[in-house]
Each structure stands twice: as structure tokens, then as C-alpha cells.
Amino acid sequence: MTTTAEPTTLEFGKARTRKEDARLITGRSRYTDSITLPGMLHLVVVRSPLAHATITGVDKSAAEKAPGVFGVYTAADLGAEGIGLPCAWPITPDQKAPPRPLLASTTVSFAGEGVAVVVARTAGEAKDAAELVEVDYDPLDPILDMEAAAQDGAALVHPDLGTNVSATWVFDSAAAGTGDDVAAAISAAEADADSVVVRRRFRQQRLIPAFMEPRSVVVDPNGEQVTMWSSTQVPHILRTMTTVTTGIPESKLRVIAPDVGGGFGGKIGVVPEEMLTLLVAQKLHKPVKWTETRSESLLAAHHGRDQIQDLTITAKKDGTVTGLDVHLYADMGAYLGLVGPGVPVLGAFMFNAIYKIPAYKFTCTNVFTNKTLTDAYRGAGRPEATFAIERLMDELAVELGRDPLELRKQNWISHEEFPYTTVCGLTYDSGNYEQATDRAVELFDYAGLRREQEERRRNGDKVQLGIGISTFTEMCGLAPSRVLGSLAYGAGGWEAASIRMLATGKVEVITGASGHGQGHETAFSQIVADQLGVPFEDVEVLHGDTQISPKGLDTYGSRSLVVGGIAIVKAAEKVVAKAKKIAAHLLEASEDDIEFNAGQFTVKGTGQGKAIQEIAFAAFMAHDYPEDMEPSLDSDAVYDPENFSFPHGTHLAAMEVDTETGRVTLRHYVCVDDVGNVVNPLIVEGQVHGGLAQGIAQALFEEANYDDQGTLVNGTFVDYTLPSAADLPSFTTEHVSTPATSNPLGVKGVGEAGTIASTPAIVNGVIDALRHLGVKNVEMPCTSQRVWRAIQDARGTATQETPVDTHSPGAGLGSIDPNNPQGEIQ
Amino acid sequence: MIPSKFDYVKPASVDEAVRALVDAGEDAKILAGGQSLLPVLRLRLAAPSVIIDLGGIPELRSISEDGDRIAIGAMAPHHDVMRDGLVTQHVALLAQATATVADPQVRHRGTLGGALAHADPAGDLGAVALALEAEFVIVGTSGTRTVTAADFFVDYFTTAIGEGEILTQVRFPKYTGWVSHYEKFNRTAQAWSMCAVAAALKVDGGTISEARIGLTNMGTTPLRAPGVEAALVGQAATAEVVRAAAEHATEGTAAPSDADAAADYREHLARVLTGRAVLTAVG
């Protein structure tokens, strides 16, 4: 018996530092690229520089003769011409889903698409040889504008489909019986002198997930089971989908996600390189590794967002919102990603947000273009929706001459109204928007900043102040399986867990969630420590290997705690139930007289008892246990959530805008989030801070720019401007708690909240600073140049068009010299 | 990402380095801090056959006083330059501009000579060298020559350093007692300049007696702003004078257009930043 320590207080709520960090920050982590197997070969993908072209020839001969090369393969050489990667989300029965090849054979459909692979002894030799592969292309006109592409008569990305529209998905509250008819609401408002109709178009620019660890795959084909290591968020889904794609029996494949350095949705896909590495390894009977370069990652890993939003909101002049109509174009890129088409659909239920909107309609047109595909990126659909409604509420407030916070208050669901069924038919179980808002307003000094804003306006200060508001909610904890079924999603939404009580009293927890930076090992240990009454240090959390964790649906959509964590609680309850039987047996008492508290089974009213570790040992010895049970405490559980989780919060941003240069500075950011009960406040704070940085980055810094040939022009971190800590202030983050009623821990998701909430707060703040100058909109990212042009436009000063097809300065990669377009140094 | 194959030599003296350079022919590249060269190699935008690393020549790192000049070895890292007492005392503008370059990691590796030899028009140090009329000491097989800043910067990524030559030292006149400021405008805190203005002024009893203004990223090379300088000299350092003088900032410039800033916006920035640089310098 090796009990480490007596647990004294509850672990739940403790701000523990993360147990995984020691290995992650001292270089003792194991990423996929750290794996080196005997005899391993390296694979490099030859990618198309053109966005749209016919392949007229591939000459491999020089590459095949290069030093160290084992093979150069096209799709035909690998027998992969008939293989298409799966899309797991047919959002409509007639959704058009062109086969997504592992390598392009006849036509390339986006710049960065693979055409061939080179396999060599070293990565350097493979890269050298890849440059010798001669691919001949006949260029085709690229189709790049999603709106134009959706029109009849547009040139086609996939001529076989006869259209660039993949699917049109509609939610209509009148048809669903969850609300009124929005068309009627709009015509009524138009006819009513006492109503207003506000129409706006917003653009969600294309973003790059920019996870820290580039993607990497290692496949070892030797042994009875093929082993695939991948830098993925979804080892379980990857295993199933690899079977679906290549036909390898699921039982013959073991997938391992070792330490994974971030994903943000960017590693939720099942990608060509994973399948290619497998096929080549099987063909050569040797382990093979593929690791992408950063530029490859920016170019070819899926992107996020990229929507055009046409919005109509109607309201009574007293401020009561009466209807909301949403029309989206969503750019899918050249093919459909694993869940790409469903991303806007996830947003469909969130445009109404925290507001009581009686009539609502959502129409989304998913469009193909010759660009990199889009798929989930932190928030996936919900940031887009939140941006739209929070920007609209500000626009409506201006139209009505109301304080934007007051207008929100007037329309939101008050805390007495929970549980509340929305116009989308979702039931929000709990929330208290008043509480979060009141606290945020107080921390922010809303009234004081409004006064300062007034003063600066009056003085005509060079630097103006704007106040940005976002009172968001989101749906996460993906997801009740039946709901996913009703949306035609290709999987369930449950999660699995197992708990093994070891002979020595230690505990192994196996989860189907697959952490990649979130802190699961810490948070889950805290939960189990409380459930079983064992010390935190005695709990080991195992995950990310289909041989250790055979069942699971992985990590995305802020689901790990609210679904995976609850599965762990259910498994722990079963362990305790079994242990109680054995305790009763050993203590010669009736089970009804046994109480369990803080790891001790005691007989009511006596001092007699046994620790859970003693029971575990007794079960292991199995010398003396009840007749009617097996000698084991180990338990499994699969938990299917009954509802989504609905975190919410109020985010306030003080934005300073230098009207001379257009530079935007975030002076102060306050958010008060309600994520229900908090397992570990430190982890919650970390998630909120990181999430804020990513959401603010969309508002101010990031955009994947394509030129008119379909070339990604900012494909390095010199040009794709990610903010660093130096660009952001210290955030003021707090939380209030209205426990979720849909799960036994009362927890809600937090992984995406900051990203979803912050983007509109920032943009609302920028526009609020300039509204009095006549500025009505600034597209994202609100760069200094965009802001400056918006001010000039408002003043009626004509300025020049901004080119997007040139590189930015820096590192000899840009400062484009017309005679030296590659920026090559002489 | 992996560069193409190259040979690597690390000479122990300038003479050896020059010989290695001549032996290798036009395919050789000098390696200083590698902060600009390595990205280019890794992206395979360049594939030299030989890399000659100047890191083994200690005297190229020295910073010393040489009469009325401060002589800075080409291999002095940014980090050393910005903290050196001689530099902060006599060439404060250089220290100020160097402090805005990238981040601490890059500043520990990147060198003054490397930055100037690289001659990226978005680089921050060229405008300073030009405005402060630095001299460039260049060594080749035929000996040592000295080139003025005005002659050093030729075009995009092109300087007066010839084939088989090495930049060994940059010599700055002393600007002891001058006031100065480097006003940089960029997308993110650690990004390159979209536009920046270097200003050094001698102010005697409230009157500007001398002015040096340099512009970053307003053409294919760093530029001087003689119109601004002329408008400042002999004037009182008032906001009005400075604003009027700053209107001359774009004379003779050829602002590039890129995604961060089209030419008209850059020109606007140059004027605004010139005003701010001068006003901040004079306090």
C-alpha cells in the first residue's frame, strides 16, 4: 500500500499549475517529429504553385536518380487515383462533394495541392529531389471570389458538378415552429413608421489556424498492426476515417497522437499527407515520416472563417428586436474538409445569441473556389455568428440613438427566464447576463470611459477613444448525439472514459478526449481525486493512443470537460459503487450502512472503515470478496450529453484610434465570463487569455491574402502578422458562475469563449471611436491603413486602392523588386 | 525547412575570409548573424555553394573611439550596439533605432554589418547610417576602401560591396550633444517598418542649427529628406515649424506599395512620422 498523502480539501476549484507543463517546457515532450524509427524514410510533397491548372505531364526521372531517393510517386503510382478523403458532414442530402484526392492527377484546384511525393533516406535528400520533379501545367483561370462563383454562369472549380455551390442550408423559425416568419417581420417593419430595418454586410476574412507545432505523421507498417503517429486533435476519428479512406481494417491500425503542440481546429481534419504516408510505408515496407514546413502549413493546412454575411435586423423604435434574417456565403475552398461544410451550420444557432428574437431565418450558401479548403478554426461558426449579431446590435443602437449596452439589456433573456428555449429551438439551461455585465461594467469603469470619450470628441483629440461591447453566448460541448443525427453529422457526440484502480492504490484514468495543450491531465486528475477521494498525485491520465484509449471522439468544440469530464465522473461513480460492495463485505456490514466520503468507506455510526486504496488492494488479491461480483473496481462509461453547454460573458474593450495614422491600440480589455463551475481557475484564465489573443488577432492583425492568380501572398510569418504579447495589454479577466444544470459538475466549456467573444468587441470599439467622424464600418483586420482610409472616405477625401498582391517588407522575402520578384538577395 | 547543400568555412581573419571569398567565386555568401540569410536559404530563395562565416573573427565585433568617429565592427550584434556607452553617448540615434529592430533573440544574433550589407529598404539601420553620414570600410583583394553612406546604398538589396569584398567596419561621426529620435511605424510590435523616420538635430538656444533626417522604406534604398532638413535649419523648434517642414518629407521619394501600405498612405505616414520624430527629438 503506497498512499502518498491524505486528501484534505477538495481539488475542484484549486488553481493548480498544470502537471503536463514540466515535460512540455523542459524539452522532455514527445512530438510526432521527435519519433525516429530504425530504417525510417522521409516523405516530401511536391505541391502545385498554381491555383487552377491542368496537369499535362510529370517528369520524375531526374528526381528518381537523385541521391538517397527511394521513390517518386504520383497518385497513379500509389493506386490512389480512386481514393477520396471523406467529408463527414453532408449538411443537405444533395450536397455536392467533389472527390478530394490524395494527390491531384489531372487538375490542380488550389495552390499548394499535392501532385507527387518524393521518398528518400533523409528529409534533405527528399527536398532536394522534390525540386527536380518537373510538372507541366496548362494554367486555367482561377475562381476566387465566392460571391461571383455562386452566380449562374460562373466559371467552375469542378465542371463535373455543374455549379460552384456545394449546398444551401436553411433554418427558418417559422418552418421549424420555433418562431415567426422573418419575411413577414421585415415587411411589417418596412410598413411601420414605428419600426426600423437595418441592413449590413460584414466580411469574415480568411484566417490561418497557426498552431505552434507543424503537422507531422510517422507510419510504421511493420508488425501485426500498422502504427500511425500523427500531430492530430482526433486520433480516434483519424483511425476510423483511415479505414473508410484506404480500406485498412480498423483493427489493424493503431493511431497515436503523442504530445501535440496546439491545433485550434486546424488539426481536426483527416489529411492527404496522413494517407500518403501510410500508403508509401505499406508500399515500401518501411517506416516513413512526413513533417511539414511552416510555409507548407500556412499554404496547405486548412484555413478558417471566410464568409460574407448579409444581415437584416428589424426592431420597434422602442428598441424591441422583431426579426433577424441572415444570408451567408461561405468559402469552402477547393474541396470539402472533414467537417468544413458544417462550420457555418454550427453558427446558425448562434446568430440570435442571448436575445429574444421572435422571427429568424438563416440561409447559407457554401461555395467552391480555387483556394485552400476551410474547416474548423477555434469557435468554428460561432465567432462568425457572434461577430454579426454583436456588430448589428451596435448598428441598431446607433440607428435608434440608444446606448448599445442598454439596447442589449432590453432584448436579452433575463436571468429569471431560464431555462429558455430560443428561436432556434435550443434550450439554454442557465445563465445570468445581468450579473456578468454588471461586474464587467464596474471593472471597466464604463461611465468614466464614456465621459472621457465625450471629452476627447469635444476637444477634437488626435487620438479618439471607442468603447467596444460584446455580450456573447455560445453553444459548445459538442454534442448530444441525437442533435448531431438531426443535422446529418457523420458521428455521435458522446465521450468515453475508463478508470483502473491499481493494486497499489494508484489510479489510471483513460479518456477518449485528446488533449493538445488544454491541460486535461491536470483538470481530469483534479476531478478524479475528488470523486474517489485519492490524492491528486496518485491519478494518471492516459489518452491519445487508440491502443490505450480504444474508444473516443477526441477534442474540439470545447467538449473535453463537459462531455469527456462527465464520462470520467460516471466511470468514477461505478468504481465507488463496486468498492462499496466490497467494503460492506469486508466490514461485515450491510451496503446500505456504508458511507463514502473523502476516500473512506465507513460503517454508519461506528468508527470502522476502510480506505478506497485498501479496497483496491483487496479486489486485486481477490482472497475475500462478495459472491455476486467480479473481483475488480475497474469501470467504463460512455456519456452522451443531454444538451449543449452555453457559456456566456460580457467583454468590454477600450480602443484608442490615432486619427492621423489610423493606428489602433487596445488600451484596456475587461471580460467577465460565466463558464459555470470552475475545475481549475488557472486553466480557465489561460484559455481565456489565449482565446482573447486569437479573437483580437482576427479583429486587428490576421488575414490570409490571395492575389488575383490565387497565390497566397502572405504565406510566411513575416507577412501573416500574428500578434505577440508585445501587441496586447494585460487583460482583466474574471468569472462569475451560474452552474450548468445539464451535467453533474455544473461545468460549461471555456476553450473557445475568448475567441468567440472578443472579435466584435474590438471592432465595435474601433468604429465607436470614429463614428462621430462619419465612419460606419471598417473591415477586418482593422489595420492602420484600413482605418486611415475609412477616415479619409468619411471626410470625402479620395485615396488610392490598396493592392493585396504584393508582399510586405522583411527578411529579404519581400520588399518586392519588380526585377527580382522572388526577393532573392543578390 | 532544409536549405540546399553548401560548404561551410569559418575563417579566423579578414584576409582569410577575403581569400575564401575569392576562391569560392560568385557562388559564395557571407554569413554574419544569419537572421536574414538563413530564412532565404531555408526557403531556398538562394542556394550558395559556400558559406563563409565571419563569426570566427573577434576584431569584427569591436566598438571603439577613433578620433572624431565611433568605429563599429561589422559583426557587432544589435544587442551590443544599442547598449554600448560610446554609441549611446555619441551616436544615440543608432542606439535608438537598433532598439526597435525585431526582438531580443534576433538582436543577439543579427549584426550591424549584416543589416547594412543586406540593404533591405525596410531595414531600420540604413536610414540612420545615411542620415548620420557614416562611412563604410570595405576590404577586398586589392586592399581597403572607404565608401560614404550616400554611395553605399545602390538599390533593393544592393550595395557598393563588390564581388570578393567584405564590409568590415562602419564609422559614424560623433553627434555628441545632439537630440535624436527614431519614429517607427509597423504592423505588429516585432515587425519590419512600413515606414520610419530617423531624426537627429543640433539645437542651440531653441534654434535648430543642424538637422539630419533619414527615411526608411520610402524607396528602393534608405533616403535622406533634404527638404525637411533645409526647412528646419535656422528655425525655432516649434510645432508649427516642424509641421511645415514635415510637408517636405516625401520630396524625391518613391514609396513602394504593398499589402500593408499603398504608396499614398506611406507618403502620408512619412509626413506625420517626420513631424513626430522631430518633435520627440527636441522634446
Ligand SMILES: Cc1cc2nc3c(=O)[nH]c(=O)nc-3n(C[C@H](O)[C@H](O)[C@H](O)COP(=O)(O)OP(=O)(O)OC[C@H]3O[C@@H](n4cnc5c(N)ncnc54)[C@H](O)[C@@H]3O)c2cc1C
Ligand atoms: C524576425 C525578424 C525580424 C526582423 N526585424 C527587423 C527590423 O524590424 N528592422 C531591421 O532593420 N531588421 C530586422 N531584421 C533583420 C535583422 O536586423 C538582421 O539581423 C539583419 O537584416 C541581417 O543581419 P545579420 O547579421 O543577421 O546578417 P546575415 O543574415 O548573416 O546576412 C545578411 C546579408 O548580408 C550579407 N553580409 C552580412 N555581413 C556581411 C559583411 N560583413 N560583408 C558583406 N556582406 C555581408 C550576407 O551575405 C547576406 O547576404 C529582422 C530579422 C528577423 C529574423
